[in-house]
Amino acid sequence: MLTIQLALRNLMQARRRTALLATAIGLVTVLLVGMLSWAHGIEDSLVREATTLSAGHVVLAGFTKTNPKEAAPIVSDKETLKKIVQENTPGLDYVIDRRRGWGKVVSDTESLQSGLTGIDIAQEKRFFDSIQLAPESDYVEGGSADPVGDPMEIANRHTCIVYAAQAKKLGVKVGDVLTIQTETAGGQTNTIDITLVAVLKDMGLLSSFALLMNYDDLNELYALGPDTTGAIWIYLKDIDKADETLGHLRQVFLDKGYQVMDHDPKPFWMKFDTVSGEDWVGQKLDLTVWRDEVSFITWVVTAFNAVTWFLVVILVAIVAVGIMNTMWNSVRERTAEIGTMRAIGMRRRRVVMLILAEAILLGLGATTTGALVGAGLAAAIDAAQIKVPIEAVQAILLSDKLHLAVEPSTLVQAIFFLTLFTALAAIWPAVRAGRLRPITAIQHVE
Amino acid sequence: MLLFFSLLLGQALAAPTPEEMVGTLQTIDDRQTNNGDYTSLVFIEQKESGKADLVYQAVVYRRDADDKLVILFVKPQAEAGKGYLRIDDNLFFYDPTVGKWERRTERERIGGTGSNRQDFDESRLAIEYTPTFVGEEKLGNYTAQHLKLAAKAGEDVAYPVVELWVDAPTKNILKRQDFALSGKLMRTTYYPQWLKKYSESKGAEIYFPKEIRIYDEVQKGNQTTVVIQEVDLKTLDPSIFTKAWLESKSR
Numbered sequence A: 001m002l003t004i005q006l007a008l009r010n011l012m013q014a015r016r017r018t019a020l021l022a023t024a025i026g027l028v029t030v031l032l033v034g035m036l037s038w039a040h041g042i043e044d045s046l047v048r049e050a051t052t053l054s055a056g057h058v059v060l061a062g063f064t065k066t067n068p069k070e071a072a073p074i075v076s077d078k079e080t081l082k083k084i085v086q087e088n089t090p091g092l093d094y095v096i097d098r099r100r101g102w103g104k105v106v107s108d109t110e111s112l113q114s115g116l117t118g119i120d121i122a123q124e125k126r127f128f129d130s131i132q133l134a135p136e137s138d139y140v141e142g143g144s145a146d147p148v149g150d151p152m153e154i155a156n157r158h159t160c161i162v163y164a165a166q167a168k169k170l171g172v173k174v175g176d177v178l179t180i181q182t183e184t185a186g187g188q189t190n191t192i193d194i195t196l197v198a199v200l201k202d203m204g205l206l207s208s209f210a211l212l213m214n215y216d217d218l219n220e221l222y223a224l225g226p227d228t229t230g231a232i233w234i235y236l237k238d239i240d241k242a243d244e245t246l247g248h249l250r251q252v253f254l255d256k257g258y259q260v261m262d263h264d265p266k267p268f269w270m271k272f273d274t275v276s277g278e279d280w281v282g283q284k285l286d287l288t289v290w291r292d293e294v295s296f297i298t299w300v301v302t303a304f305n306a307v308t309w310f311l312v313v314i315l316v317a318i319v320a321v322g323i324m325n326t327m328w329n330s331v332r333e334r335t336a337e338i339g340t341m342r343a344i345g346m347r348r349r350r351v352v353m354l355i356l357a358e359a360i361l362l363g364l365g366a367t368t369t370g371a372l373v374g375a376g377l378a379a380a381i382d383a384a385q386i387k388v389p390i391e392a393v394q395a396i397l398l399s400d401k402l403h404l405a406v407e408p409s410t411l412v413q414a415i416f417f418l419t420l421f422t423a424l425a426a427i428w429p430a431v432r433a434g435r436l437r438p439i440t441a442i443q444h445v446e
Numbered sequence B: 001m002l003l004f005f006s007l008l009l010g011q012a013l014a015a016p017t018p019e020e021m022v023g024t025l026q027t028i029d030d031r032q033t034n035n036g037d038y039t040s041l042v043f044i045e046q047k048e049s050g051k052a053d054l055v056y057q058a059v060v061y062r063r064d065a066d067d068k069l070v071i072l073f074v075k076p077q078a079e080a081g082k083g084y085l086r087i088d089d090n091l092f093f094y095d096p097t098v099g100k101w102e103r104r105t106e107r108e109r110i111g112g113t114g115s116n117r118q119d120f121d122e123s124r125l126a127i128e129y130t131p132t133f134v135g136e137e138k139l140g141n142y143t144a145q146h147l148k149l150a151a152k153a154g155e156d157v158a159y160p161v162v163e164l165w166v167d168a169p170t171k172n173i174l175k176r177q178d179f180a181l182s183g184k185l186m187r188t189t190y191y192p193q194w195l196k197k198y199s200e201s202k203g204a205e206i207y208f209p210k211e212i213r214i215y216d217e218v219q220k221g222n223q224t225t226v227v228i229q230e231v232d233l234k235t236l237d238p239s240i241f242t243k244a245w246l247e248s249k250s251r
Helices: A002-013 A015-054 A078-088 A151-155 A164-170 A215-222 A239-255 A272-277 A298-333 A335-343 A348-384 A391-397 A408-435 A438-443 B002-014 B018-032 B243-248
Strands: A058-067 A070-072 A092-106 A111-119 A159-163 A177-183 A189-200 A210-214 A231-236 A282-289 B037-047 B054-063 B068-075 B083-087 B090-095 B100-104 B129-139 B142-151 B161-167 B173-179 B185-199 B204-216 B223-232
Touching (some): A002 A348, A092 A215, A111 A164, A151 A159, A189 A215, A231 A239, A298 A408, A335 A348, A348 A408, B018 B129, B018 B142, B090 B243
Antiparallel strands (some): A092 A177, B037 B054, B054 B068, B083 B090, B142 B161, B185 B204
16 A cells, blocks of 8 residues: 555656656557447447348358259248247347349449348338438439438338439439349349339448348249248347357257258358359258358458557557656656665565556556547547548448447456556566665665 | 231231241251351450440350350450350359359350350250240341240240241341340340351351340340351360360460
């Protein structure tokens, strides 16, 4: 306790030095918290986007091959599969199925390739809560600032919903007719004309190639029976249990005699070549988790985290050199004082502890303040809903707005990590101070 | 009323029997098929509204007896070395820039243009489709038999319904329309001129279109023109129909 009191007193005595060092450490903490919150925000967007557009927490899908050469990403007998999932999934929230495909979307003036998703509004529990209509001005030059259309109209046949970037590229507005062209499971060209009933705000990279259409229309387009689907999406009460649930369900389906593909952490459309090259016919199930279905964009989060830590490590290294230098100066300035303390009986270890305590107290105070300021700033930026103006950046950030997510664990990590670094930087000056001989220290004159 | 029935009767008398229509398709197929090998230089011009025109130059090698086909792109420079290989009912695409082979469907759009594999391959109309007679129509100066073809079950075709206009005296295809399963017209193809060349291996002449004009009916304004030149019917080295040969062309 006495050591801490002495350390505090020493810090208070050297106010200017303490303030400068604390500011440097605090700023690094603000930066670290800000960057980590940004990375968490991107991860948040990824989870939200992935589990809205591309996957449930766990996905039960598969391939059907009517001949050894070609594979269709469809599973039949969906009601039985859903029942097995409902009866055998611990921690299950709910189950939906979505039909899916890939096709050419043609407007009067343009065309683009897009992922096709057939949705049944009776099944969807969270989709319509997680989408926002885009103002018409987002995709029509001189359009109204108000949103137009009603996404619930997708319940009607021959309707579709697209995202603003697609609507802009296709040059369409609500009420226009689009032609979807694709190949049936048997390989024949097929088309369907559908009316655009709503345009949604972009959600990032995934939404740039996603078209939502009526559930039954997609089966008509692929000439499939009513009991076939693209994928069964399993939502859990706890998304962190996804891997565990995948393993469990895999065993359940194997035990029931289903053919199940080996787990391959890729989205279904990256598996066509492999599956088409395999010599079997019939149906094989494929279980994945949400992360697998968006594995082609998780690099964004990984890269952002890497850049964050790279920047922070460089800054921390610079600050560490500053701390070491300042501590060393402090020890030199106080050589006589240390000599006196040693002469009146303070042990070497106590001297080392005193210098370290000063560094730890300084670090703890500065990082705590920095973390709180950083968290406040991150929360304020997030609340401001700042729009990212460049589409390419939106795609990388997986959101059209700057989204920062502050997590308590991030603050604790930042405080612990930077305080530890401050303490480590003070070890060398502290050891040098402890090694000073009392007589030399007392005679020391600055 | 009498006139109507007379016309109907006339039409019925003029209509070919199913066997005759199948015979017509077989004639079309047979005249384009060579018992030996086939080589041609093709130019594919792709026009898309709002985009710059693209022109590809490719060499087509065929061995109809074994259903083998190679399409090797030679120009422009960016496309040179890319190619398709069809062996054992499998169509593969090779891209030398990534050095990988990819399996493609039989309905592949060649080079992303409006042309399909079937535009360069041997004709298989009689095998793949069942014809019905629509009527006799004037197409410019030609009198054409208008046939409607429906894909036979299990046949791997891009378009389930095809309409053909066949020049009655020469049995050359003048016009073809391809329809989607939904009934939507997808593309219209014109064959303005047919040429023929004597094949030693076949002991007869084989026919080939000098030019194929393909109009995209969904995305109006998109057009693909295929010009076929330098048709050669000499025997080809069997190594041409291998992955190794196609890979070697880009080294």
